[in-house]
Each structure stands twice: as structure tokens, then as C-alpha cells.
Amino acid sequence: MAAVQLRRRGIPFRIFEKQPVVGGKFCYSSMGAAAVSNTGLDISRFHGRHARFVSDALAALDADRLRAWFQQAGVELQDAPYYGLVKPAGGGAEVIGALLEQVEDALETRAVSGVRKADAGFTVELADGENLPARAVVLATGGANLPQLGGGDDGYRIAQSLGHTLAPVFPALVGVRVHEEWPLRLPGLWMDVRLRLLEGRRELAEAAGSMLFTLSGLTGEAVFNLSHAIEPALARGAELELAVNFFPSLRAEEVALWLFRVFGERTREAAHEAIDHILPRSLGAALLARQKVKRGARVMQLSERQREALLGEMLDTRLKLRGTLGMRAAEGVTGGVSLREVNPRSLESRLVPGLYIAGQLLDISADWGGFEQHFALAAGLLAGNSVPQ
Numbered sequence: 448m449a450a451v452q453l454r455r456r457g458i459p460f461r462i463f464e465k466q467p468v469v470g471g472k473f474c475y476s477s478m479g480a481a482a483v484s485n486t487g488l489d490i491s492r493f494h495g496r497h498a499r500f501v502s503d504a505l506a507a508l509d510a511d512r513l514r515a516w517f518q519q520a521g522v523e524l525q526d527a528p529y530y531g532l533v534k535p536a537g538g539g540a541e542v543i544g545a546l547l548e549q550v551e552d553a554l555e556t557r558a559v560s561g562v563r564k565a566d567a568g569f570t571v572e573l574a575d576g577e578n579l580p581a582r583a584v585v586l587a588t589g590g591a592n593l594p595q596l597g598g599g600d601d602g603y604r605i606a607q608s609l610g611h612t613l614a615p616v617f618p619a620l621v622g623v624r625v626h627e628e629w630p631l632r633l634p635g636l637w638m639d640v641r642l643r644l645l646e647g648r649r650e651l652a653e654a655a656g657s658m659l660f661t662l663s664g665l666t667g668e669a670v671f672n673l674s675h676a677i678e679p680a681l682a683r684g685a686e687l688e689l690a691v692n693f694f695p696s697l698r699a700e701e702v703a704l705w706l707f708r709v710f711g712e713r714t715r716e717a718a719h720e721a722i723d724h725i726l727p728r729s730l731g732a733a734l735l736a737r738q739k740v741k742r743g744a745r746v747m748q749l750s751e752r753q754r755e756a757l758l759g760e761m762l763d764t765r766l767k768l769r770g771t772l773g774m775r776a777a778e779g780v781t782g783g784v785s786l787r788e789v790n791p792r793s794l795e796s797r798l799v800p801g802l803y804i805a806g807q808l809l810d811i812s813a814d815w816g817g818f819e820q821h822f823a824l825a826a827g828l829l830a831g832n833s834v835p836q
């Protein structure tokens with residue numbers, strides 16, 4: 448996106464990409480998403496101590512401009528009927544294709560190994576040994592996640608070598624691992640939930656949305672949206688719990704009444720079957736097993752304490768967190784180049800004039816569902832428009 452702006456403005460440039468396929472992460476689809484924006488685009492969906500940093504980039508390319516921009520480039524962005532996703536019909540590859548079409552002649556599949564300050568700007572060092580002079584550099588090497596798709600620490604290293612500081616980098620937009628084994632026995636179960644990330648009584652993050660049980664842990668929108676807070680807390684030695692409410696859109700009294708009615712009408716039925724009227728059977732069975740209700744036990748055999756504890760689990764199941772599924776599974780990162788050292792209006796480094804830093808390399812993370820790509824595109828546009836003639 449930065450290169451497209453430079454072309455439009457008649458500024459000569461070269462693009463270096465270390466992977467044979469450009470835009471690997473953009474082309475990857477997550478939970479059927481591949482969203483480049485979201486109808487709920489707002490700075491409240493961005494995380495980090497200085498999340499307001501994104502406002503200038505988002506003003507330069509807001510939701511309407513993004514749509515119009517891609518429409519002009521021949522890509523129709525559509526609103527998906529779920530999660531507020533805004534996506535191209537042809538997936539991320541269509542977006543990358545439309546960008547590349549305009550600048551492909553300047554693209555070289557070569558890795559950059561370093562960038563040094565030089566008298567009249569910079570020396571760009573390529574991994575194949577060639578050194579090139581540059582008046583300005585736009586550093587947009589993405590985050591450390593998914594090394595199998597080009598993620599790595601090259602950009603962080605280059606920024607540090609030029610004097611920038613890094614907020615520690617951790618996986619974000621990622622599934623979690625829990626100590627309990629019962630959730631791993633429900634693979635494929637998908638539910639709407641409300642989640643709270645707790646350190647003792649302190650709530651570190653909160654999120655609502657879908658949650659998917661898998662063989663290795665829990666994933667899905669709600670899990671992704673609080674995952675940014677997990678690894679930084681674990682790194683300082685925190686013990687974390689996930690509190691799961693399986694009835695996010697009901698009040699506790701409504702759930703209690705529902706359970707009371709269902710059990711009241713089915714006193715002779717096996718509890719494992721009666722629970723089917725409230726929860727997916729596999730989850731209901733797991734929650735009953737946690738209350739030591741034997742298989743085949745009838746509803747009327749449940750003690751008052753067991754019923755209360757079951758209700759408690761339905762509204763507030765506690766799971767001990769072991770960590771996230773790690774960088775190889777993460778769709779994003781938290782941490783990166785310190786935002787204090789970059790001018791949000793131009794994305795030019797405050798420490799090294801002529802250096803522009805864009806996209807996921809910056810200490811910004813966002814909710815799942817198109818926010819990250821929108822910011823990456825908007826930041827590219829802002830940087831490309833800020834390089835002086």
C-alpha cells in the first residue's frame with residue numbers, strides 16, 4: 448500500500464520481500480474470515496497503552512475510503528452477515544493481487560538483513576550481500592507470529608539497530624491452552640460465550656463472541672480478543688484463570704429460571720438427557736461430571752448443592768490457563784516498536800528522520816475480524832503519502 452502511494456506520487460522506489468509469495472498472512476483465511484476491515488471499525492477495538500495512535504492512519508483511510516479505494520482497484524468489498532466482517536469475495540489474495548498489479552515491476556524477492564544510517568539517508572543491506580543507498584525507508588516487515596508465513600524478528604532487529612526501543616513481543620489473536628482436560632474432550636463444539644481473564648479477583652480483559660473447543664485448547668473470536676493480555680501477564684509470573692459464561696445474552700436469574708423449569712418438568716429423566724434442553728449435550732455432560740453426577744442419575748436424584756453448582760458452572764466455569772498456542776498459531780502479536788518514538792501523523796520515526804514504520808511491526812494490536820489488516824493498509828497508505836518528494 449505504501450508502494451502504491453509512492454507510485455501515484457511519482458517517487459521512485461524498490462520493494463524487497465523475503466518470501467516467494469507476497470502477503471502470505473493477508474491471503475490466509477482465519478475461521479473463514481480473511482477480512483480486510485470491519486463494520487465496527489473504531490479505535491476502541493485496538494489495544495495497547497497508546498491505542499489512540501491509530502486514529503491518524505484510520506482517518507487517512509477510513510472504512511468508506513477503504514471500500515472506495517479497492518472498488519477503484521477492481522475489488523468489491525462485501526459485508527459478511529456475521530462478526531461485522533468486510534471481505535473481498537476472492538479472499539485476501541484478491542486484495543494482494545490488486546495492490547501488486549500496480550507495483551509488481553518494483554518487487555524483488557530478496558531479504559533485507561539490515562538498514563544503516565548513511566550521509567544522505569540510509570544504506571539498505573540485502574541478505575545476498577548487496578548494499579543499496581536509499582533516501583527513505585518504509586519498514587513494514589510485520590510481526591513475529593507465524594514464522595512459517597514470513598513472520599520473524601527482522602523488522603524489530605532493524606528498528607532496534609537504528610535506536611528504537613521495543614515493547615516486549617508476545618503472541619496475540621491466538622487460542623489458549625488450559626490445565627483442565629475435559630474441554631479437550633469436546634473438539635468441534637462451538638458456542639457463544641462471554642469470557643473474563645482473571646488474575647485472582649482482578650479482571651485483566653473481557654470479551655464476548657464465539658468460542659471453539661479443539662483438541663489442543665480453546666480458540667475462536669472471544670478467546671482471540673482477550674489473548675493479547677495472557678502472555679505478558681504469565682511472563683511476570685501471574686496465575687491466570689478464564690471465567691466462561693455460556694449464556695452471554697441472558698441475566699443470571701433468567702438462566703436460573705430456565706434450569707429450574709427444565710429440571711422441574713423432567714424430574715424422572717436422566718440428568719444427562721434433560722440438560723440437553725439447555726446446553727449442548729457434550730458440554731452439559733461435562734459440567735454434570737464435574738459435579739460428580741453419575742451417568743444415568745435422574746434429575747430428582749440431584750442434590751440442591753449439585754443443582755446450584757451446575758448453575759454456577761453454566762454462568763462461570765473457571766479454567767486455569769497454561770498459556771497460548773504460541774507464535775506458530777498466532778494471527779497477531781502484542782508489542783513491537785514503541786509508539787512514543789513514531790509520529791502518528793506521518794509514521795516517520797521521531798529518532799531517525801526518513802525512516803517510516805508501518806503495520807504490525809508497531810506496538811499495536813487489535814481485535815479479531817479485519818481490524819489488523821485495515822490498520823496495516825491504512826498505515827501503509829499514510830507512510831507512502833508522508834515520504835517527501
Ligand SMILES: Cc1cc2nc3c(=O)[nH]c(=O)nc-3n(C[C@H](O)[C@H](O)[C@H](O)COP(=O)(O)OP(=O)(O)OC[C@H]3O[C@@H](n4cnc5c(N)ncnc54)[C@H](O)[C@@H]3O)c2cc1C
Pocket residue numbers: 463464465466468469470471472473475476477480481482483484557558559560587588589590592593596597598599601602777778779805806807808816817818819820821823
Ligand atoms: C492466519 C492469519 C489470519 C489472519 N486473518 C486476519 C483477518 O482475517 N483480518 C485481519 O485484519 N487480520 C488478520 N490477520 C492479521 C494480519 O494478516 C496482519 O495484521 C497483517 O498481515 C499485518 O500486515 P503487515 O503489512 O504489517 O505485515 P505482513 O502482512 O506480515 O507483511 C510483512 C511482509 O514483510 C516480509 N518480510 C519480513 N521480514 C523481511 C525481510 N527481512 N526482508 C524482506 N521482507 C521481509 C514478510 O515476508 C511479509 O510478507 C491474520 C494473520 C494470520 C497469520
